[in-house]
Amino acid sequence: MTQLLTDRQIQELNKSIIQYLKPKLASKDEIHALNLITHRLLNVDLNEYSSVQEQTIPSQYLEKKWSTVLRLQKKIYDMEKELNENKELIANYTDLLKSSSIETETTKNKLNWIPKRLKNTLRLHNSSVTALSIHPSKPILASGSNDGSIILWNLLDLSEPDKIIKNAHTRSINGLVFQNDPKSNNVVLASCSSDLLIKLWDCKTGKASRTFSGHDHLISHLMFSPTDSNLLISCSRDKSIKVWNLVSGWCIRTIVGHSDWVRSFDVSSDGVWVLSCSNDLSVRLSDISTGVGVGLCIGHQQVVEDVVFLPRVVDEYLDGYCKLKKIISFDSDNYDRLGFKYCASCGRDSLIKLWRLPVPDLSIQGKPMPGVNPRGELIYEIKGHASWIRKLQVHPNGIYLGSCSDDKTVKIWNLTSLSDTKTQQLTCLKELKSHESFVNSFEFAKPVINEEYIDVGDEKIDKLKKKQILEKGMRCYLVSGSADDTVKLWV
Numbered sequence: 001m002t003q004l005l006t007d008r009q010i011q012e013l014n015k016s017i018i019q020y021l022k023p024k025l026a027s028k029d030e031i032h033a034l035n036l037i038t039h040r041l042l043n044v045d046l047n048e049y050s051s052v053q054e055q056t057i058p059s060q061y062l063e064k065k066w067s068t069v070l071r072l073q074k075k076i077y078d079m080e081k082e083l084n085e086n087k088e089l090i091a092n093y094t095d096l097l098k099s100s101s102i103e104t105e106t107t108k109n110k111l112n113w114i115p116k117r118l119k120n121t122l123r124l125h126n127s128s129v130t131a132l133s134i135h136p137s138k139p140i141l142a143s144g145s146n147d148g149s150i151i152l153w154n155l156l157d158l159s160e161p162d163k164i165i166k167n168a169h170t171r172s173i174n175g176l177v178f179q180n181d182p183k184s185n186n187v188v189l190a191s192c193s194s195d196l197l198i199k200l201w202d203c204k205t206g207k208a209s210r211t212f213s214g215h216d217h218l219i220s221h222l223m224f225s226p227t228d229s230n231l232l233i234s235c236s237r238d239k240s241i242k243v244w245n246l247v248s249g250w251c252i253r254t255i256v257g258h259s260d261w262v263r264s265f266d267v268s269s270d271g272v273w274v275l276s277c278s279n280d281l282s283v284r285l286s287d288i289s290t291g292v293g294v295g296l297c298i299g300h301q302q303v304v305e306d307v308v309f310l311p312r313v314v315d316e317y318l319d320g321y322c323k324l325k326k327i328i329s330f331d332s333d334n335y336d337r338l339g340f341k342y343c344a345s346c347g348r349d350s351l352i353k354l355w356r357l358p359v360p361d362l363s364i365q366g367k368p369m370p371g372v373n374p375r376g377e378l379i380y381e382i383k384g385h386a387s388w389i390r391k392l393q394v395h396p397n398g399i400y401l402g403s404c405s406d407d408k409t410v411k412i413w414n415l416t417s418l419s420d421t422k423t424q425q426l427t428c429l430k431e432l433k434s435h436e437s438f439v440n441s442f443e444f445a446k447p448v449i450n451e452e453y454i455d456v457g458d459e460k461i462d463k464l465k466k467k468q469i470l471e472k473g474m475r476c477y478l479v480s481g482s483a484d485d486t487v488k489l490w491v
Contacts, residue, residue: 014041015053016062022050111397111471114412114430115478115490120158121434122487124151129481132441133176135187137448140203141479142189143487144173150191152203155477158489163206169193175222181229192219192234198244212244214251221264227271233288235262241276243288255291257284264306264391270339275357277304283345283376285357287368294360294368297376302348306392310342310354310415313398318342318354320419322379327356334359343376344401346389352382352403352413380418384411384428390440396447396474400429404439410480410490432490437483447473 005013018038025034035046042049058064122143131144139155140162148170152163171194179188179200187203198212198219217237225231232244241262243253260279267274267288277283283304285295310318318341322329335341338359346352355376361369387406394401401413410432417427447470478490 011042012057012061015049015057016065017041018046018049019054019057019060020062022046110474110476111467112400113474113476114395114400115432117491118432118434118488119477119491120489122151122153122158122489123485124161124164125149125485125487127485128437128440128483129485129487130440131173131176131191132443132479132481132487133178133189134443134445134479135178136180136446137182138187140178140187141487142176142178142203143479143481144168144176144191145485146172148173148193148195150176150189150201152189152206153487155489163203165201165206168199168201168208169195169197171195171218174218174220175234177223179224179229190222190224190232192222194218198222198232198234200246210246210249212249212251214242214244215240217261220262223265223267225271226267226269231271233265233267233274235265235276237261239278241265241274241286253288253291255286255288257286257291257293258282263304266308266343268309268338268340269311273338273340275307275309275343277307277345277347279303281347283307283343283355285360285376287360290367292368294370295358295374295376297343297345297353297355297357297378299353299355299378300345300347300349300351304345304347305388305390306347307343307345308392308394308401309340310344310401311394311398312340314415315341317399317416317419318356318379321424322356324419324421324424325379327377327379334362337362342379344392346392346403348388350383350385350387350389350405352384352389352392352401353378354380354382354415380426382413382426384413385409387438390438391442393442393444395444396470402442402444402478404442404480406438408435408437408439408482409433410439410442410478432478432480434488435480435482435484435486439480439482442478442480445475445477445479447475449473 021034025031038046038049125145127145127147129143130146133142141153141155143151148167150165150168151161154162173191173193175192177190189201189203192198196215199208200210202209215236215238219234219236222232222234230246232246235241239256239258239262241255242251245252258278258280262276262278265274265276272288274286274288281300281304283297284293286293343355343357344352356379357376358374359371361371385405385407389403389405391404399416401415404410411428412430414427414429480488
């Protein structure tokens with residue numbers, strides 16, 4: 001067996017053992033036993049050890065050696081702990097480096113951001129997720145379910161929900177939207193349901209603050225007016241669109257133009273026009289203040305599920321496509337007065353249709369009427385989904401269009417690609433696949449724009465400056481909700 005200690009170390013150890021035992025033994029037998037041990041270890045008797053050899057080692061030598069060993073053990077433990085922490089830090093840093101190319105690219109061009117990966121899957125609903133809304137300025141997500149529940153999430157900490165509102169409605173939640181009131185600190189959420197009710201919720205308490213009734217059938221969609229946060233618009237299977245004054249609590253206008261269930265609608269950025277779609281297979285443009293219908297888009301072969309205005313920033317690309325296809329153009333001055341020119345619709349025919357909207361007769365102020373040709377013109381069909389398309393939303397940059405479908409996907413389309421003289425085809429930039437069933441809803445996070453830039457006209461801010469302001473406020477995430485009972489966060 002290999003000797004661990006040198007001869008000198010063995011000698012010192014033996015001396016320290018005798019030194020340690022000597023003061024602890026008092027009886028004659030104990031001293032005799034110690035004398036035998038001393039002779040065995042040091043080859044001298046106890047008296048000689050005491051007079052000569054004990055002087056060659058420090059006092060309390062064994063205890064000091066033992067104390068040193070304990071200190072060294074503690075130091076080794078601390079160093080091992082620090083080493084493990086550093087290993088973990090290096091591992092995390094390695095993961096960060098792996099994703100740095102994605103993060104760097106996002107930082108470089110936030111304006112044209114599209115989701116790269118799935119970040120979180122939220123599994124708390126017990127039924128199909130039917131509605132989603134992201135607060136326009138705060139990191140708050142609301143999700144609604146077929147079982148009538150609403151869950152509020154903090155997007156900065158998704159480990160657990162902020163609030164669970166069970167039995168928010170007695171039937172399915174069909175729409176959710178946050179009130180955008182920069183002057184108020186209250187977080188207000190509006191919900192609509194198949195139970196024929198609209199409710200306003202105080203998100204701090206999770207309690208309903210107001211309830212509105214007036215529709216005669218299930219309510220399928222709602223949104224606040226872009227220009228007045230005290231006006232709420234809703235649509236229903238009772239074939240109507242209603243405008244509600246939140247201060248008085250009254251329905252101040254009912255618009256009836258469709259012959260069947262009004263599935264969804266969009267409101268123009270100036271709050272003047274409403275674009276609605278229906279089971280009657282049509283898209284209808286109406287004046288909100290009078291309810292007068294001024295335009296109709298007909299071309300879907302099945303139920304039209306959703307419709308959105310397309311922002312003016314995309315006009316030049318769609319105009320370019322129309323020019324390539326020799327589609328007759330109209331006077332742009334009239335569209336400048338309207339504030340919009342194109343729209344998109346989707347439906348159960350698995351198609352997204354792009355329309356050029358008709359120009360109404362605006363000759364009598366405050367009383368718009370249908371123009372000479374009240375029919376919208378179909379300019380392009382997007383074929384890419386394999387089943388019903390449930391929802392559309394315009395990307396914050398205005399040039400991408402998102403869609404979700406019963407084919408379990410969310411797709412993002414580049415509207416600018418239509419003006420490509422070579423392909424003249426619309427490009428799918430991204431397909432998000434992770435859900436195990438129908439995707440019922442999705443939403444891009446809206447950019448947060450500083451109050452100083454709100455309602456600033458074109459004459460004060462040029463296009464480049466607007467892009468810079470928009471890019472600075474971009475929040476780069478998207479949420480989707482599905483019949484698989486989950487909400488997914490994409491970044």
